Amino acid sequence: MNHFTLASKNLLRRPVRTLLTIAGVSLAVAVAVSLGGFNLGYRQALDRSIDRLGFQLMIMAKGCPYEAATMMLKGGTGLLYLPSETYENVKSDEAILSITPIFVGIASKEGSSIRDDAGATSFSIISGIDTESFMTMKPWLRFKAGTGYDGGRWFAKDSTNEVVLGFEAAEYEQRKVGDTFYSTITPNGQTDSKMHEFKITGILDRTGTQDDGTVFMPLKNAQHLFNRNQELTIIGIKLKKFNAIELREFEGRWLKIPEVQVVSLQQVKGTLVSLVGTAQVMIAAVAIIAVVVAVIGVVNTILMSVYERTGEIGVMKAIGAYRSDIFKLIWMETLAVCVTGGLVGCLLAVVGASVVEAAIRSLINLGVQGSIVRITPLLVGGALGVSVLLGFFAGLYPAWRAASMRPIKAIREGE
C-alpha cells in the first residue's frame, strides 16, 4: 500500500469532517477565483467598450463628464445638448484626424406594460449620425448577413423614413431587413408624443457595445424629429497625435467655449477602474481572510486527526516506519484536502460565473457591455497552483508533529 492510498483511507475514516474541511477550502477558492474573474473580465469589458466607441475624445455639453461618458457606454436618459455650431468651429482644428457629430435622443416604447394605468416602462436610444464620418471612427461596423438580414445598407443621408438597427435592438424588436419599425418620439418643447414609421435598411452585426442597442438614423432627421434642429449631443474626435501634451493643448483651445467640456475617454476609464478598484480591494481582503480561515481549518483538522491516531503512529514507527514515511503520509493527507478543495472551488466558480455576474449587475451598474466575469484557464490553473502551495505549507506542522513522535510514548498515549 503506497502513501497516497493510505492517506486517502485515513481521510475517508472521518468522511463528514473531511468533507466539511474540503467545503471550507472550496468556498474560499471559489470566492478568490470569482473575484479574479471579475477583475479580469471587468477591465477587459471596459477596454473593449471604450475602444469600440471609436473616439479618443468627446466634446459635450457641460455636466458631469463621467456620468456623460457612462451614459455613452451603457445608455441613459439624462441627456444634455450643445449647439451645432460648436461642431462647425471645432472641425477646423488642425490637430484633429477625424471628427463626427452625434445626436442622441430617447424614444419611449408605447404600451410597454401589462397594467392599463401604467406608463411606458422602456425606451429605445435613437442616434442621429453622419454615416461617412461615423464609419471613419468605427470602421469595424458590419451589416449582419444571413436569413432575414441580407442586403443591409446605410440609410440615404437625407432620408426621413429609414433606420439601421443595432444587433440587440433588432433582436429585442424581432426585426429584419426590410421590416417596418415604429418609434414614439416626444419633440422638445411639446407634450404629445408622435409615433413614426420607418423602414429598416440594415441590421448591424454584434459589436459588444452600446451600438448594439441603438437605432441609427440620419443626423438631420433625428434632430428634426426631436425638435432640436441646431443641437448635438456629442462630438466624437480622434487626434492625429494622442498624448497628454496634445490633449492639454486641445482642451486649452476649446474649453474657452463656456457651454462645452472636453472629455478624454482614457481619463474616464482610469476613474471607473479606480472606483471599482476600491470595491475590488475590499472584496479581495474578504477573499484572503476566507483563504486564511480555510487553511487554519485544514491545519486544525489534520492536527486533530494526528492526535486521534497517536497510538497508531507509534505502532507504525515501532514496526519500522521511518520518520519520512509518517511525514509524507500526513503531508499527503493535507495536500489531498487542499487540492480537492481547490478543484471543487474552481468548478464552483466556473459554473457559478453567470450567477456572480448577474448578482454584480443587479447590485451595481458598471456601465460596460459584455461579460464582466471572465474565468480563464490561466486563472483556474493559478488557483489550483495556490491550493497546492497552501496544502504544501499547511501540512508542514502536522506532518512534523506526527513524524517527531517517540514510538513508546505515542503507543502509551494512544491507549
Next chain:
Amino acid sequence: MKPIVAILSVLLLLSTEVRAAIGCTLSNPAQDLKYLFPEMTTYKEEARQFDKLGNGAEQFKKLPARLGSKLDPVYETYETPYTVYSVFKGTNLIGVVHGVNEAGKGGVIQVFIATTPDTGVIKTVFFQRLESPAAKALKSKEFRAQFSGLALGDFYKHDYFVVAEPTSDKDKVGRIAAPAVGDAGQQDYQATLRGIRKNLVLLDLFVFGLRYDAHYVRSQELLETLTAK
C-alpha cells in the same frame, strides 16, 4: 489521477462565454402576477425549451400545423426559450401564465395569457409590449374580454368551422369581433390572434400534457373528409 484530469478538462471547457436566446418573460413577475391574481401568495417560474423535451424534435415539427402558420426561421427556433409561471394561493395552484413574442408590423408584440390551472381555459389576455397604431383598440378591455373562456380546443374547432360552416354559432373563435384597427393595425391584430393561439399550443404541450391534441386530430380528420368529398 483520471478524475482530476476529467475535472480539469470540464473546467477548461466551461471557461468560455455562453450566449442565450431571447425569450418572453414578465418584466416584474411578482407585481404583474399579483395584479392578475390578487389572491396570489406565491409563484413559480419555470423555463421550457423544445430542445430540452424528451420528444422535443417531434413536437417542434408538429408546431406549425397546430399553429396554422409557418414558424419564423430566425425568432421561432428549436432553441427559443419559453417561461411558464405557475401561480399559487397557499399550496393551491390557482392559475398559469405564459407569454410569447410575436413579430408585429412595427416591432415585437409580447402577448400573455392567464389560464385556469387544470383545463387551460383563458381567464385573461394582456399585452406587455405593443407599439402599434392599433394599440388602443387591441388593448381595450372589450376586445381582450372576448378571449375569456376560450380554450385551445376552440381554436382547433375553428380551423374546421372556418372551412365547413363559416357562419356557425358554435365557432367561438369565429365570433370574436375584430377591433377597429384600420389597415395600419391589421397585421398587429393578426399577430395578436396568432400569439394567443401560440400561447395555448405551447401551454398544452408544456403544462397540460397535450390535453387538446384529440381536438386537433378530430378537426383535421373532418377537414380531410370534406376535402375528399
